[in-house]
Amino acid sequence: MSNRIIAFFFLSLLFTQQSFAQPGNKTKKRKHTIYGSWGYNKEWYTRSTIHVSQPELNNHYSLRHVTASDRPGWNTTSIFKQNISIPQYNYRLGYMFNDDKGLGIEINFDHTKYIIDEGQVVNLDGTLNGQPTNMNITFNHANGFYYYLNNGANFLLFNFVKRWRVINDKKERIKIDAYGKIGLGPVIPHVENSFFYKDNEPHFQIGGWNAAVEGVVRATFFKYGYLEYCNKLDYARYSGLKIYKGKVHHNFGTYEMVLNIGVSVPL
Numbered sequence: 001m002s003n004r005i006i007a008f009f010f011l012s013l014l015f016t017q018q019s020f021a022q023p024g025n026k027t028k029k030r031k032h033t034i035y036g037s038w039g040y041n042k043e044w045y046t047r048s049t050i051h052v053s054q055p056e057l058n059n060h061y062s063l064r065h066v067t068a069s070d071r072p073g074w075n076t077t078s079i080f081k082q083n084i085s086i087p088q089y090n091y092r093l094g095y096m097f098n099d100d101k102g103l104g105i106e107i108n109f110d111h112t113k114y115i116i117d118e119g120q121v122v123n124l125d126g127t128l129n130g131q132p133t134n135m136n137i138t139f140n141h142a143n144g145f146y147y148y149l150n151n152g153a154n155f156l157l158f159n160f161v162k163r164w165r166v167i168n169d170k171k172e173r174i175k176i177d178a179y180g181k182i183g184l185g186p187v188i189p190h191v192e193n194s195f196f197y198k199d200n201e202p203h204f205q206i207g208g209w210n211a212a213v214e215g216v217v218r219a220t221f222f223k224y225g226y227l228e229y230c231n232k233l234d235y236a237r238y239s240g241l242k243i244y245k246g247k248v249h250h251n252f253g254t255y256e257m258v259l260n261i262g263v264s265v266p267l
Contacts (some may be wrong), residue, residue: 001110001238001253002014006049006124006138006257010229011267012090014091018261020084020127022129025061031098031099031100031267032095032097032098032099032266032267033094033095033099033104033265033267034093034094034095034225034264034265034267035091035093035094035095035262035263035264036042036092036094036225036262036263037091037092037226037260037261037262037263038089038090038091038227038260038261038262039079039089039090039091039228039258039259039260039261039262040072040087040090040259041090041110041112041115041256041257041259042070042088042256042257043088043112043114043254043255043256044070044254044255044256045067045068045069045070045114045148045194045254046252046253046254047062047065047066047067047252048065048066048068048250048252049062049063049065049066049250050062050063050066050116050147050248050250051248051249051250052126052195053246054241054243054244054245054246055244055246055248056130056245056246057246058129058130059126059127059128059129060126060127060245061124061125061126061127061128061133062124062125062126063122063123063124063139064122064123064124065122065123065154066116066117066120066122066126066139066147067096067116067117067120068087068114068115068116068117068252069115070112070113070114070225071088071113071114071115071150072087072088072114072256073087073088078101083208084092088111088112088113089111090108090110090111090145090258090260091106091109092106092107092109092212092262093106093107093258094106094107094159094161095206095211096161096163097237098109099266101267102162102163102263103160103161103162103163104160104162104163105158105160105161106157106158106159106160106161107143107156107157107158107159108112108155108156108157108158108159108181108185108214109154109155109156109157109254110154110155110232110234110258111151111152111154111166112153112154112155112254113148113149113150113151113153113254114148114149114153115147115148115149115150116139116146116147116148116151116254117139117247118140118141118183119139119140120136120138120139121136121137121138121139122136122137122139123135123166123250123256124136124137126263129210130248141151141194144194144195144196144197144198144244145192145194145196146189146192146194147192147193147194147264148192148193149190149191149192150190150192151190151192151202151204152188152189152190152255153185153187153189153236153255154186154188154189154190154209155167155187155210155212155234155236155254156182156185156187156188156210157183157185157210157212158182158183158184159181159182160181160182160183161180161181161213162180162181162235163177163178163179164177164178164179164180166217168177168185172222172223173222174219174220174221174222175196175219175220176217176218176219176220177217177218177220178214178215178216178217178218179213179214179215179216179217179228180215180216180267181213181214181215181216182212182213182214183211183212183214184209184210184211184250185204185209185210186207186208186209186210187206187207187208187209187210187236187237187238188204188205188207189196189204189205189241189244190202190203190204190207190239191203191204191205191207191241191242191247193243193262194242195243198243198244198245199244200210200243200244201242205240205241205242207238207239207241208236208237208239208240208249208251209236209237210232210234210235210236211234211235211238212232212235213232213233213235214230214231214232215229215230215232215243216229216230216231217229223225223264223266224241224263224264224265225261225263226261226262226263226264227259227261227262228258228259228262229257229258229259229261229262230256230257230258230259230260231256231257231258232255232256232257233254233255233256234251234254234256234260235251235252235253235254236249236251236252236253236254237249238250252255
């Protein structure tokens with residue numbers, strides 16, 4: 001991950017052109033901007049069907065239409081009493097390569113948590129121990145079931161960015177901008193689960209891909225510091241996630257709200 005970020009900034013600096021003063025104009029025109037932000041997020045997920053394949057156990061079944069929730073962290077304890085990486089966080093690193101037209105690119109990462117809700121009744125159908133089955137189960141620890149992407153469902157996106165000016169104070173004390181983003185990238189989940197009391201070894205893996213669109217309102221104060229509020233729609237498709245003697249795949253949609261604080265530096 002760090003190598004990609006270093007390469008990203010190397011390319012941004014390589015292609016940055018220094019602004020020139022126009023004849024008869026004492027001010028310099030800013031052509032490029034880099035920015036970075038950090039913040040937190042809140043998610044709501046669509047229902048998902050978990051497809052389980054354990055060939056060695058002769059299990060091929062689906063858990064249908066399960067519900068899941070996020071785990072923001074600050075709903076159980078004060079955000080100021082825990083490590084900043086514990087809650088659901090996000091960062092953006094961006095480069096506006098054409099400030100005049102408001103065009104840019106961005107690395108966009110969301111550390112989101114996906115927890116299948118305990119206590120729900122789930123339909124299980126397919127083949128279990130080589131025998132056809134169709135039954136309802138209560139999905140909880142007592143029955144040997146849990147499924148966490150708790151150290152992250154982890155959406156990584158490479159975005160194309162478009163900016164529109166809304167309010168631009170001539171003294172640059174405050175600017176209000178709107179941004180639209182569209183992107184595609186891998187998901188890097190941390191997988192922890194149990195099916196019928198058989199748990200896996202928790203691990204990170206490249207586990208599929210995601211695509212998203214995002215709308216942002218950003219308020220910039222005194223040229224550099226900014227706050228932004230983001231709304232995002234993401235579709236993630238997970239495949240080949242490791243479980244005990246097998247794998248699962250599933251997909252779901254996410255509606256996400258994000259609040260960021262950041263710094264923007266004109267070049």
